[in-house]
Amino acid sequence: MCTNYAPVQPQLLRDVFLVEPPEGAEWASHVCRDGAAPILLHDGDGGRDCVMGTFGLVSREEIKRRNKEMEKRTGQPPKLKDYATMNARSEGVAERAAFKGPWRNAQYCLIPAVAFDEPNYEAGPKCVWYRIRPAGEPAFGIAGLWQRWPNDTFSFTMLTVNAEGHSVMGRMHKPADEKRSIVLVPPTQWDDWLQCDNPDLARTFMTLYPAEKMLAAPALRLVE
Numbered sequence: 001m002c003t004n005y006a007p008v009q010p011q012l013l014r015d016v017f018l019v020e021p022p023e024g025a026e027w028a029s030h031v032c033r034d035g036a037a038p039i040l041l042h043d044g045d046g047g048r049d050c051v052m053g054t055f056g057l058v059s060r061e062e063i064k065r066r067n068k069e070m071e072k073r074t075g076q077p078p079k080l081k082d083y084a085t086m087n088a089r090s091e092g093v094a095e096r097a098a099f100k101g102p103w104r105n106a107q108y109c110l111i112p113a114v115a116f117d118e119p120n121y122e123a124g125p126k127c128v129w130y131r132i133r134p135a136g137e138p139a140f141g142i143a144g145l146w147q148r149w150p151n152d153t154f155s156f157t158m159l160t161v162n163a164e165g166h167s168v169m170g171r172m173h174k175p176a177d178e179k180r181s182i183v184l185v186p187p188t189q190w191d192d193w194l195q196c197d198n199p200d201l202a203r204t205f206m207t208l209y210p211a212e213k214m215l216a217a218p219a220l221r222l223v224e
Helices: 012-013 060-074 100-104 187-195 199-202
Strands: 006-008 036-042 048-055 087-089 108-120 130-136 140-148 154-162 180-183 216-220
Touching: 006 216, 012 108, 036 140, 087 180, 100 140, 100 199, 108 154, 108 187, 140 187
Parallel strands: 048 154, 087 154
Antiparallel strands: 006 108, 036 048, 036 108, 108 130, 108 140, 130 216, 140 154, 154 180
């Protein structure tokens, strides 16, 4: 599961994804939960739109808002727990409350990135973060879902698939943990994914990226 990644910066958006970044938008070189980053949507006319979204389909602020609304309406203590929605398991995405609406409504997005980070425990009990990316590519697109909120802001999540036996992604996370991978969409299929209009067709994109086409190495960050 991917909870932090390196989004593309403006020039790569222009050169690789052929879109202009949102006017005046700025974002960090490394994004975690609730961080802002650009995502690509289908513009309804065969092209691509670029908007800013927050990482995690339901933000911490949205959970707080819902709890306050619930407490005000019922007079009871709020019961909605904080939960992370940066990743959506493709196998159950049509049933999970947070994701089923965007999945069934074909709210598919492409998340432009230059790398993503995963924890590796092969060296011992403390993890070493590995930076992973496709070999020979300046940037790549991750399959995701988007949500638009009443205040006209966007959020997004990354879709994931099982990665047991994958020689790169199968090495990540703790040994006993389920192995997962985000879905990397080949450049030739970017527009097919964005223009996909039904969940059955969307499932055909839920595949593992070939391990032999990936690069993975310890990242320049502290061991945790």
